[in-house]
Amino acid sequence: MEPLFPILILAIPLFMFLFLGLLGKYMSHKWAGILGTAGMGVTLILAYCTAFTYFFSGSPEFIDGTQRLQYVAFNVDWLQLYDQLVIRIGFLLDPISAMMLVVITTISFMVHLYSNGYMRDHHGVWEKGFQRFYAFLSLFSFSMLGLVVATNIFQMYIFWELVGASSYLLIGFYYTKPSAVSASKKAFIVTRFADLGFLIGILILSYYTGTFNFTDLTSVGVEGMTDVFKVDLSTAESIKDLKFTASAAPMFMGASVLTWALVLIFMGGMGKSAMMPLHIWLPDAMEGPTPVSALIHAATMVVAGVFLVARLFPLYLMEPTSLTIVTVVGAITAFYAAMVACVQVDIKRVLAFSTISQIAFMMVSLGVASPDFHEGLGYMASMFHLFTHAMFKALLFLGAGALIHAIGSNDYTDMHGLRKYMPVTHITFLIGCLAIAGIIPFSGFFSKDEILSSCLGNSTITYLWMSMVAGLTAFYMFRLYYLIFWWKEHKVHEGHHAPHDQPWTMTLPLVILAAVSCVAGFIPFGDFVTWNGEAYDFMAHFDWNVATVSLCIAVLGIGLATIMYRKENPWPQRMRQLLPGLWRWCYHRFYFDELYMFITHKIIFGCVSRPIAWFDRHIIDGTMDGMAYVTNKAAYAIRGLQSGKVQLYVWVYLIGALLLGVITAVCLI
Amino acid sequence: MEITMIYYLIPALIMFCCGLYGFITRRNMIAMLISLELMLNAVDINFVVFNRYLYPGNMEGMFFTLFAIAIAAAETALAIAIIINVFRKIKNVDVEDLTKLKD
Numbered sequence: 001m002e003p004l005f006p007i008l009i010l011a012i013p014l015f016m017f018l019f020l021g022l023l024g025k026y027m028s029h030k031w032a033g034i035l036g037t038a039g040m041g042v043t044l045i046l047a048y049c050t051a052f053t054y055f056f057s058g059s060p061e062f063i064d065g066t067q068r069l070q071y072v073a074f075n076v077d078w079l080q081l082y083d084q085l086v087i088r089i090g091f092l093l094d095p096i097s098a099m100m101l102v103v104i105t106t107i108s109f110m111v112h113l114y115s116n117g118y119m120r121d122h123h124g125v126w127e128k129g130f131q132r133f134y135a136f137l138s139l140f141s142f143s144m145l146g147l148v149v150a151t152n153i154f155q156m157y158i159f160w161e162l163v164g165a166s167s168y169l170l171i172g173f174y175y176t177k178p179s180a181v182s183a184s185k186k187a188f189i190v191t192r193f194a195d196l197g198f199l200i201g202i203l204i205l206s207y208y209t210g211t212f213n214f215t216d217l218t219s220v221g222v223e224g225m226t227d228v229f230k231v232d233l234s235t236a237e238s239i240k241d242l243k244f245t246a247s248a249a250p251m252f253m254g255a256s257v258l259t260w261a262l263v264l265i266f267m268g269g270m271g272k273s274a275m276m277p278l279h280i281w282l283p284d285a286m287e288g289p290t291p292v293s294a295l296i297h298a299a300t301m302v303v304a305g306v307f308l309v310a311r312l313f314p315l316y317l318m319e320p321t322s323l324t325i326v327t328v329v330g331a332i333t334a335f336y337a338a339m340v341a342c343v344q345v346d347i348k349r350v351l352a353f354s355t356i357s358q359i360a361f362m363m364v365s366l367g368v369a370s371p372d373f374h375e376g377l378g379y380m381a382s383m384f385h386l387f388t389h390a391m392f393k394a395l396l397f398l399g400a401g402a403l404i405h406a407i408g409s410n411d412y413t414d415m416h417g418l419r420k421y422m423p424v425t426h427i428t429f430l431i432g433c434l435a436i437a438g439i440i441p442f443s444g445f446f447s448k449d450e451i452l453s454s455c456l457g458n459s460t461i462t463y464l465w466m467s468m469v470a471g472l473t474a475f476y477m478f479r480l481y482y483l484i485f486w487w488k489e490h491k492v493h494e495g496h497h498a499p500h501d502q503p504w505t506m507t508l509p510l511v512i513l514a515a516v517s518c519v520a521g522f523i524p525f526g527d528f529v530t531w532n533g534e535a536y537d538f539m540a541h542f543d544w545n546v547a548t549v550s551l552c553i554a555v556l557g558i559g560l561a562t563i564m565y566r567k568e569n570p571w572p573q574r575m576r577q578l579l580p581g582l583w584r585w586c587y588h589r590f591y592f593d594e595l596y597m598f599i600t601h602k603i604i605f606g607c608v609s610r611p612i613a614w615f616d617r618h619i620i621d622g623t624m625d626g627m628a629y630v631t632n633k634a635a636y637a638i639r640g641l642q643s644g645k646v647q648l649y650v651w652v653y654l655i656g657a658l659l660l661g662v663i664t665a666v667c668l669i
Numbered sequence: 670m671e672i673t674m675i676y677y678l679i680p681a682l683i684m685f686c687c688g689l690y691g692f693i694t695r696r697n698m699i700a701m702l703i704s705l706e707l708m709l710n711a712v713d714i715n716f717v718v719f720n721r722y723l724y725p726g727n728m729e730g731m732f733f734t735l736f737a738i739a740i741a742a743a744e745t746a747l748a749i750a751i752i753i754n755v756f757r758k759i760k761n762v763d764v765e766d767l768t769k770l771k772d
Binding site: 644 | 689692693694701764765
């Protein structure tokens with residue numbers, strides 16, 4: 001394949017960023033929007049062509065018999081530190097990166113299109129900084145595309161930080177709003193803190209393996225691994241034997257360095273993917289414009305952590321401990337976020353916690369994936385869920401954006417009974433809810449069902465736990481749905497004009513994404529994305545029992561939500577009084593923010609920062625100040641000597657010379 | 670009577686002391702400049718004398734003297750220019766009154 005398309009896929013968004021960023025203020029809002037959207041549209045077409053070529057051309061570069069190969073479109077030296085250590089920038093095509101190309105460009109294009117309508121008010125007045133907004137969206141698209149096609153872990157790290165930076169810029173888009181500013185800072189600091197672990201993990205991994213390349217790191221072939229672990233593997237036959245060699249690597253605090261490296265790398269993923277306890281930034285990130293939440297904080301950037309684990313999956317497979325950690329973190333987060341989502345008032349917050357919960361589903365799915373069970377079903381399920389979730393969650397967020405745009409508030413209490421006014425938004429939002437709840441023909445059902453199947457393959461407890469979370473998902477999504485579109489009607493609307501559906505730029509993405517959410521479940525995903533590239537027919541492994549159970553649970557959740565929230569009734573209040581403690585804890589997100597505030601302000605600031613600051617001010621600065629003080633005083637003391645009178649200087653010189661002469665004479669005699 | 674080195678050195682010393690005295694005591698800048706020239710010439714005489722009597726075959730002292738005369742001329746021109754400018758500014762050439770740079 002020619003490297004032209006891959007280069008253009010990265011170059012166009014970067015160019016659009018520079019173009020709109022530098023020249024945007026000289027062009028009209030309308031043209032900036034059209035140009036940004038058109039640029040993304042071209043990228044979308046190129047990415048589709050690339051993915052299509054990769055999956056369907058059958059060329060021997062991409063597929064060897066039934067096994068899909070990793071294909072490097074280009075790989076240029078970017079930073080040559082010395083002969084052995086070269087950092088490259090390249091373009092790696094393999095099943096997951098091709099799939100991510102499709103997901104990112106699709107969602108990004110939809111969001112570009114949607115923002116044309118969203119970023120102006122009802123009278124058609126454009127938001128301040130509209131061009132800047134498009135420039136940042138392009139920057140984000142560039143960074144995210146660079147992240148998923150990274151050929152080496154260092155390139156991934158670079159783009160990883162770039163998506164973090166563009167996320168920071170976009171959350172803080174309304175920089176005059178203090179809450180947006182603090183949310184952007186929070187997001188940046190929390191993810192940066194997690195990236196510290198990621199960086200250390202990268203350094204450990206590359207130190208012990210001597211390579212940054214994903215292809216070398218993850219090649220399951222014996223010859224690749226020999227290099228990687230510097231252990232003689234002439235006897236190793238399969239991945240089972242490799243487990244042994246991995247544990248033969250040096251140990252540190254009771255775990256092998258590989259485990260440490262993988263856990264630290266996973267910490268980076270936890271930060272980006274908002275896993276507990278590093279999830280606190282994501283709900284606050286909803287301060288950004290809603291299209292940004294749809295693109296970055298629902299569909300693409302937050303799944304970077306899942307993508308990272310998937311990318312290094314063969315390594316994780318060698319260390320069962322690290323996979324267990326992934327599973328446990330994912331399972332706890334999924335439950336926690338689902339609980340919190342049940343009581344939030346702000347619709348974007350509900351969706352944010354739902355995102356956390358769904359990403360945790362993907363993490364769990366990766367954690368329980370094993371080649372021994374259904375040939376790595378979990379890996380495929382995770383990627384499948386990533387795909388479907390990106391579509392329906394972007395749909396839900398864009399729908400929420402349409403509602404917020406129409407009402408001017410984030411609270412469902414201002415919305416109630418909107419179904420008559422906004423029929424398109426209503427139907428598409430309902431489809432999104434059905435998809436996330438896992439009702440049969442919609443995409444979420446298939447991906448979630450596979451995740452639950454692979455959980456069952458791991459252990460019954462995981463399966464039951466995740467099924468319960470799936471039920472909660474259905475419950476909180478339909479609670480949200482009923483509270484927005486049903487319940488009693490508000491009378492506030494009468495003064496203003498009634499809320500109505502939005503312009504076509506906003507409804508078209510909703511309709512397209514809803515259509516995708518309806519049919520995406522029927523994509524034979526196993527043919528495209530599997531952990532080892534072998535095509536795999538998941539219908540053959542389809543477990544009807546699991547499917548029936550999960551469907552029943554989803555219906556149960558929806559039914560409960562219908563009883564409690566379809567009409568105004570005392571049940572929610574009664575439930576709240578029944579479990580006041582639980583309600584309060586959920587409402588306050590289990591006091592995680594307060595816990596962080598306590599740790600940072602009281603413990604870190606109080607016990608560490610303040611003493612250090614005192615030492616700095618008084619001891620270090622004091623020494624310097626003291627030196628300056630002494631110099632100053634001495635200068636004042638001898639200031640009078642510099643009289644500026646030439647003749648006095650001559651006298652002094654003369655006397656000095658004579659004295660020296662006398663001394664010399666005395667010494668000589 | 671043979672003329673030895675000392676016959677030259679004594680007048681040169683007297684010249685130098687006169688120059689020094691003048692440089693220290695006079696307040697007029699032009700007088701100070703003249704005193705300065707006097708000291709320079711005393712030193713020039715010394716150079717020539719030492720060269721003539723101690724190293725008769727060599728010419729270094731002579732050359733030094735020639736250089737010193739040339740540079741003294743240039744320096745005098747410069748100093749006169751400065752003094753004229755100072756005079757234009759403050760209508761005075763008294764060195765005690767030149768305190769502008771100090772303030």
